[in-house]
Amino acid sequence: MLELPITGKEEDVVDEFAAIMLLRGGEQEIEAVFSAMYQFEVDAQEAEELEDEISYWGVHSLDLQRFYNLACFVYGSDPEEYAYFIEEEYLPEERAEVCEYEYAQKERSWDILLGDYYK
Template identity: 35%
Template structure:
């Protein structure tokens, strides 16, 4: 399933950790990132994914995410990131192989989502959404590898880690997280009549509001215009600074270096 739902090619949202149906061509290129055991592998894209693969390579989105995570935390078990043709299956984390899989076709899917909303959305916004996806799936890998005990739903914690990583980038990161929030909002609007069924994730609309709350909580002075609209209800905004502070503190404590055994 794709990242964004049924309004795009008749599919529903699914990026559930541990589920992967992506086909991996034999021809591939290997590269590396950082010193924390994160390795990137670009699989050969199928014909329809070639432009999307070129976009990710050119923008170095995957390398940026791997380098940022490497700079924040060290892991003893290697984590691999496969960039693959998924045929609509959606990005995921597979704990059996400690492998994040990110889908080429989500580039086109995200671009189409923004295109339907109107002109004016740049490829920077598409890259931002792909970064948020990468950080979300890497969060599942860190929970697994580090044996973290997450409070509440792991999918929500993974969204919060994605927000943490983007907001570490200051004003640029704030704009990137807002672009991801816009994508979740557009997905909700596009798929308002879809039957989502049981899901480990929060709704698309809630994920959009959560991301905006985190941006406002981290830098309220730059984002007062968010408050009091559907983007961020005023009642929710009142607690965003406290909420974001708690989320950031939890993740930074959880990722703090651990003494090595022996």
């Protein structure tokens, strides 16, 4: 509808946009991000258990990658609140180091793209 430009895989962009917008909301919206994150983890585990062939050539990122990307956005939105992500191994320390920057960069990009449309 707005014909916004995207660079990257559409599904990844949708995950990113939804996570950033929902993380700005209240508890219910944040829970929606957690639900999506955990669903990607479950889907990845099920595929592994079924020994499904991984479609590296597919247009979608792998479920486990989508899990870690969402975990990174959540952590990056408030590293103090979500410090347990590292302790409970939802997120490797090496990835967590860049999540705050990554979240801020993505949030700023969406604000620039949508700034004229916010109400």
